[in-house]
Amino acid sequence: MNHSKITVLIWCFLILFSCKEEQKITFTDVNISSENNSIVVVNIPEAIGNSTIADRINSEIEQTIISELHIGNRDDITSNSIKEGILNFNNEYQSFVKNFPESESIWEAQIDGEVMYQSSEVISIALTTFINTGGATGILNITFLNFESESGKRLENNQLINNLKAFKTLAVPYFNDAIADQDVPLDAIQFKLPANIGYSEDGLVLLYNIQDLSPYLNDILEFAIPFEVVQDILVYNSL
Known part of the structure; x- marks a missing residue:
């Protein structure tokens, strides 16, 4: 391979590398x-x-x-x-x-x-x-x-999860545990997905603002589902 071809390959590599670097936020x-x-x-x-x-x-x-x-x-x-x-x-x-x-x-x-x-x-x-x-x-x-x-x-939340039905099934026990910690009877609140679902180091976080579960709660309700539990139904990899 002659010198000119090597130079072209090096420049191509540098351009590709710089483009990838530019994508980093x-x-x-x-x-x-x-x-x-x-x-x-x-x-x-x-x-x-x-x-x-x-x-x-x-x-x-x-x-x-x-x-x-x-x-x-x-x-x-x-x-x-x-x-x-x-x-x-x-x-x-x-x-x-x-x-x-x-x-x-x-x-x-x-x-x-x-x-x-x-x-x-x-x-x-x-x-x-x-x-x-x-x-x-x-x-x-x-x-x-x-x-x-x-x-x-x-x-949007439905773009994070590829199977909402399966996700709801997985989330219910974690929701019930979080409600129990608030001393609220389980049959007082019907489970629903919150407006706020996001990634964190602890897993996929579900957060309910006070008005979401009013009048049963006087504080924000938040819990995380570990990634290993929901990884198979996440659209975006957590790793």
Whole structure:
């Protein structure tokens, strides 16, 4: 093989290698705020790396946070960025103060995000939102976002599992054990899959927010099913 052919092969290898490297996504923690903001704190992971994949992931995170910060009907959302969402939340609070000057209520919103799990096939992110708009306790809500690692595409729960019927059968005993730990009679709550299912180091996590099982529970219900139990019915490999 002559020198020119060797050079071409080396360049081809380097190009292929660099393309694979570009696909890798990493995350950095960011704090997002706006001017004159004192009641909203947003700390979330931001995807960096391949711009197409990172943009898709960051866009989904952004839209979720904008929705969480919105006061009122979700169909009326006008914010185009997290900063706008923070600004609108602050404006709603100022409007509240103006209309109810006698009220001593202080609004607050805190959103924290973390990468629960990341592999070559799937990425799971949890967003924890606490919002108080003058109520006695405020509202705590956790949202799982799952993404395909190679494309950044958002994955719905039914895209994670290839046999929902079998998965429900596997999940019921774990659900019953978690309910029993809460001192709730098993026949009080009928099993259903939660809105939040995601990957973690402990296995596939199922999480029910307080409102999902109200009025039976006063706290979030969460449990993990080990990967070795569900591996055969997962669309994306956990290894």
